[in-house]
Amino acid sequence: MTFNITFKADEVGSLPLPKIAAGYVSSAGTFEGGLFSVLDEPLSSAVLDGWRWLLGRDAIALVASAFGDLFFWSEKHGSIYFLEVQRGTSTFVGKDMAHLFDRFLTRAEILDRVLHRERFKSVVSRLGKPKYRECYIAVPWARVGGSGEISTYTKGDLAVYASLVGQSVQQAMMLERSRTH
Secondary structure: OOHHHHOOEEEEOOOOOOOOOOOOOOOOEEEHHHOEEEOOHHHHHHHOHHHHHHHOOOEEEEEEEOOOOEEEEEOOOOEEEEEEOOOOEEEEEEOOHHHHHHHHOOOHHHHHHOOOHHHHHHHHHHHOOOOOOEEEEEOOOHHHOOOOOHHHEEEEEHHHHHHHHHHHHHHHHHHHHHHHO
16 A cells, blocks of 8 residues: 555645655645644744754655654664654664655554554644644643643644754753763
8 A cells, every 4th residue: 555545635735845845745634634744844843943953954855644643764874763842752764765655654554553643633623723834732742741631732833842842852862961970
């Protein structure tokens, strides 16, 4: 199964995808009712602004989940990673863009366990579908003790959220580092 056969864009971005993903996906926009978005170049850059300290200048955000987690390409490592923003951790996905779009994101277990399809459905029933550039945000954030209950979610700007969480993770790491030295 391929990405473009499995998924049709719900809302299409007006600007081109990052060049690295353009051969695999027909357009930027939301997919699966907003469960995830394929990012255009300006949004790709903006969502990683708060993470450059960790990921480097060469990282390119490709896909964002409805909950603000990101799949990104690292030119330095020639690999794709999944960034779970609230934890500030990244997990290796693969080295092949076709793998990400045509085999990884099309798997039911990825949609369920990584993109949290059931939680997404519950939040959609409460708040409606997220638009392109939006994500669901638990208030307070999980990293600061939030419960993650469906009733705690609100919609917010994806780039602002990702940037703020990246800054928060950086501050927490710097604080931890200063305590150990």
